[in-house]
């Protein structure tokens with residue numbers, strides 16, 4: 001699909017910044033090529049400190065626009081943050097776009113990180129050539145996005161697609177969003193690491209030097225550890241149930257899975273697939289695709305959309321002809 005001249009300009013130069021719970025990842029993209037990229041720890045004191053870190057990155061790069069992907073929701077005008085559950089500080093109503101615009105004198109686009117990831121995978125990654133796709137990002141939590149007719153849906157406050165906050169276990173563990181038993185409390189990276197930590201502690205063999213990680217759990221499962229396989233099996237069953245509901249509700253059958261904890265999904269897959277298979281009569285065989293762009297996909301999506309939507313107010317993100 002070719003972008004119109006008056007519409008997306010994904011070939012402009014932009015800085016894309018992806019604010020994660022642990023790290024900030026950024027890419028400087030110009031003429032459809034990534035010319036620089038980097039990672040730094042996410043400041044934990046609050047949004048002013050995060051804004052200062054973004055401004056410092058921007059100072060070192062000559063770009064037309066800046067896109068910022070965030071793990072949460074935005075105000076209706078998409079200029080301020082509202083709910084950012086996994087990063088320290090008070091993000092409610094923080095005017096991030098205006099703060100950055102004053103600091104950098106560049107147009108600023110704010111967007112949800114899963115929607116940024118989806119937009120990049122749709123333009124350049126494994127969803128290229130598809131128009132109707134459900135995206136799932138597995139990291140500390142679980143993000144999601146939906147593309148229909150080649151556009152990633154955002155909706156008011158960029159809130160469409162929160163697969164990680166659909167209920168997987170009614171009355172279950174408290175979630176950062178304020179509800180209980182959300183999918184990410186069962187299958188998100190933090191939940192998986194916590195479950196593995198408890199298993200190790202019950203064996204009297206917790207890590208001495210650092211907390212357990214989802215990667216430790218995946219490694220143990222791959223080496224045949226029964227408890228590790230069981231944790232990922234429970235998580236996979238929950239992912240299958242929620243994903244099956246989403247696909248049936250939307251009538252879709254293509255899924256792209258990415259994020260830093262996506263290797264856990266490979267181990268979960270035997271537990272995910274039966275639930276999807278059971279939905280076949282309604283939606284046909286489900287295609288599960290691995291994301292193709294790696295850990296900088298969110299930053300790429302933010303950069304691509306920063307030049308495409310300089311006003312920052314698009315309610316959907318049309319497919320960008322990025323190359």
Ligand SMILES: [Zn+2]
Pocket residue numbers: 164165166175176177178179182
């Ligand atoms: Zn939740």
